[in-house]
Amino acid sequence: MEERKAKRLKWVGTIAVTVAVLAAGVAIWIVVPPKITAEEPDFGASVDPTLVERGRYIAQLGDCVACHTEKGGKEMAGGLALETPMGTIFSTNITPDRKTGIGAWTFGEFDRAMRKGVAADGHNLYPAMPYPSYAKITGEDMTALWAYLVHGVEPVEKENHGTAMNFPFNLRFGLAYWNVVFADGTPFVPDSSKDEVWNRGAYLVQGLGHCGACHTPRGIGFQEVAMTEKGPNGDRFLAGEKVENWHAVELRDLWTVDDTVELLKTGQNRFATVSGSMTDVIQHSMQNGTDDDLVAMATYLKSLPSKDPKPVPPKPVYTDAPEAAYTTAGGLGYMQFCNDCHRPDGTGVKGVFPALAGNPTVAARDPSTLVHITLTGWETASTNAHPRTYTMPAFARLGDREIADILSYVRENWGGGAPAITEAQVAEARKHIDPKIDASNFETPRLASLLDEPNKDQLVRGMRLNSETNELLPGHVGNDLNCTSCHLNAGTVADGSPYVGVSAFFPSYAPRAGKEITMVDRINGCFRRSMNGKPLKPESEDMQAMVAYFDWMKGETKPEDKVPGRGVGKIDQSLAPDPVNGEKIYAAQCAVCHGANGEGLKDETGRIVYPALWGDRSFNIGAGMARTYTAAAFVKRNMPIGFHEKFPLGQGGLSDQEALDVAEYFSHMPRPDFPDKVKDWPNGGKPKDARY
Known part of the structure; x- marks a missing residue:
């Protein structure tokens, strides 16, 4: 009831603001844009290369390239679609091309656009361009940025894309009123009670870094409810917000200074790996920051008190998988699809795949990012520290109930009390995100279905003997392998030597043995060769469990059938190895x-x-x-x-x-x-x- 009431109030409020904006817009449509007050810089006969390089650094801290470069496009030439609740905005060409970029602008016009949100021809910019934050940039930094954009960026002739905003937000004249009511043009003023490091961090976070654009809650007019840590809404500054179906986490007192610096520099730390648009922020912006500037930003963020204290988790605790891993649908789903990268105990693989324990994305009360990543996939940021990227594929092929079960299992065990995720939440996210699902004629067996069988305990044991062979059968395994080392995800992956239908083809003639062999013979052959170990007795409970698991995998397969994805395929044997x-x-x-x-x-x-x-x-x-x-x-x-x-x-x-x-x-x-x-x-x- 309260949720529905809140939604109604939100809609009523939005409608009221819309009407007010339109009414005010009609009244002030003839308002003259803010005057240009900035003086033109005198660069002389040639621009100082040091100034241009300083401007390049300012542009990196401001993350200009991430928003003004579309995928596969030339840097700063615009065209990137920015999704908002009011429609789609496309970033503009800010190269020095005189026809389609900003090459014909004056410095004063550029400065006004950056601080007031008004373009050279007088039209208002949408506040997706974070000019309320950029208003805090010092004059020296603005001059350096202009020098770089005009003299350090290659001009690209590329026409700007029109916006696709919904009515009434496609009527730009209302933005003048928005600026009057919501745009905070106050320049950055150092706090004399704080030291130089804190003030430098505050300047970068509030201004160039415009961190609040994503991490601060939005008000009824889609404005940031607080631009700094001061004022009546100061405690909501950087308190977290939902952006384009992602949840931007709270940055207030999030980690230690060292942990935050590591994330900004490398894209990952002991608690998290960046995702969503933050990947671009790290890749194009923050990793280029000097150590002093990153320490300053981290120091400032650490100083902001939070209403939601986040105790620093201890070092990863290496344990066995939770008991629910083998007794619940979510647990078995996790062990099938997530375990290989995030490990049975959620500790991940250091430097490669992120840990789940202590991860703010897992623990966030708003599960938007967790669901988004699961539906669409994820890729690490390419940084100087970690140039190779690693991906997580999209799991949109799984049903909403399956995803909800798996993610609820993750949050129950490593989410610090975060609530379970419902099937309805996944369905709602899927509707808005509309992830693509690759077609496949291989039907991936679901280990969670083992729980529906009358001999479920035996089948789960058989599955575990495949996944944890080394640990569960130490007397029969002479090396570090498990069956799943070659038969991926317990034999459920197409072209990963899956078990689907395999037992239907035994007994069968084996050229290597020179005779007909049974399923038991084939399993023991792996123990002796791939595992460099000893065979299991055919009548043992463990062998019977493994055979039962294979038979479950057989399904309706008949000996004459062809199973899609069976085996590992072939390689061209005419090729010579090097x-x-x-x-x-x-x-x-x-x-x-x-x-x-x-x-x-x-x-x-x-x-x-x-x-x-x-x-x-x-x-x-x-x-x-x-x-x-x-x-x-x-x-x-x-x-x-x-x-x-x-x-x-x-x-x-x-x-x-x-x-x-x-x-x-x-x-x-x-x-x-x-x-x-x-x-x-x-x-x-x-x-x-x-x-x-």
């Missing part, structure tokens, strides 16, 4: 997860995160992955993960030649022997890439 190039590819694409020397990756407690690819803790020479072309086919479609936006792991992406080269490199590195190799291919037909 191990020297393979070594380079390994260093660039594989070493981050599997170690520079193939030793694998472990967490701070010594637990295996990603397995070794050679050495004593890897698969032996009898494994299929020790064969160059088999390994190449697997790599091409499944490695690396987080490489692009392919569902469900962002997996694959190398060319046939690249996959072949890197497979030749790692498959021929030292690894354990397989004593029974002399018994293989007794009837002939040994592949050309066999290791023995």
Whole structure:
């Protein structure tokens, strides 16, 4: 009831403001735009390069390029669509082109646009351009910025795109009234009670950085309810806001100074990795800030008291997966689709995939960003500290109920008491975001459906034996691998050697064994070769659980059927491998997860995160992955993960030649022997890439 009442009041208020704006606009439509008061700078015969470079830095801190460059377009030439509740605005060309850019403007006209929101020809700009914040820029900085835009940016002739604002917001004359009522043109005034570092941070946050444009709540006229930490609404400044279906988190007293500096410099810290439009802010703006300026901004933000205290979480606690991981639909959904990157305990992979524990996106009461990322995917910011980007694919292919279950599980375990997410919330977000769903003829089995079966305990055990083979069967695994190391997401990924339908094709003739083998034989072959371990007894409960899981995966498949996505595909065997190039590819694409020397990756407690690819803790020479072309086919479609936006792991992406080269490199590195190799291919037909 209260929510509906609030919505009604919001609509009534919006309508009232609209009527007031229109009425006032009609009354003041002949108002003369603010006079130009700034004097033209005297650059002399040539502009000082130092001033232009200073202006470049100012432009970076102001993040001009992020808004004034459309995807794939030339820098500063405009055309980027900016979505608002009132319609779509397109950023303008601010290159020095005299026809379509600002090359014919005077400095005074530029200064007025930056401080008053009025263009050279007198029309009002929409406050999507944060001129209320830019009004705080000092005269010296404004002059330097002008010098850079006019003398340091390449002119681009590109016509500006008209706006697509809804009525009545497409009537610009009302903006003059908006400016009178809402635009705070007060220049920045240092606080004499604070030190130089604090004041520098306040200037950058309030002015050039215009952080409040996204992180401060908006009022009834879509104005920032507070432009600084002072005044009646000061405690709402930077208190968090929903922007374009994202939730911009509260910045007040968020982290320690060091943590904030690390995020601004690298795009990630121990608690979070940036997402949404903040990715562009870090990539184009903040990472270029000097250490002194970033410390100043972090110092200022830390000084702002919050009504929602955020105790700094301790270091990541490495534990087992929560019990609900195997007993709830959300838990099993998480273990299937999220576990490989964010880990069973939510600690993530340092420097690669973000932790969920202590992450403000997970803990935010407004789940907009969490839902948005899940529906549309995510990519890390490319920074000098972390030049390689990692992606999270879109999970819009999952149903609203599935997503709600998974995200509620995440928040229950690592969200610090954040409320559960409902199916209706996901549906509403999907309606507004309208994510694209790639078509696929491979139907991904849902592990959550195991709970619907009468033998669910046995099936869940079978699934876990695939995912946690090393830990649950230490007497039978002689290295660092699990079944899911090769059969991705417990055998549910297309072209990732899925288990879908597999048991329907057994018993079957195996050329390597030279005889007909059963499903149990095939499983034990993996234990002996890929796991470099010992077979399970066919009658054991664990083997029976694994077989039951395979049979569940069979579904309605018949021996004569063709299963889409089965196996790992093929690689062109006419290609010749180049191990020297393979070594380079390994260093660039594989070493981050599997170690520079193939030793694998472990967490701070010594637990295996990603397995070794050679050495004593890897698969032996009898494994299929020790064969160059088999390994190449697997790599091409499944490695690396987080490489692009392919569902469900962002997996694959190398060319046939690249996959072949890197497979030749790692498959021929030292690894354990397989004593029974002399018994293989007794009837002939040994592949050309066999290791023995």
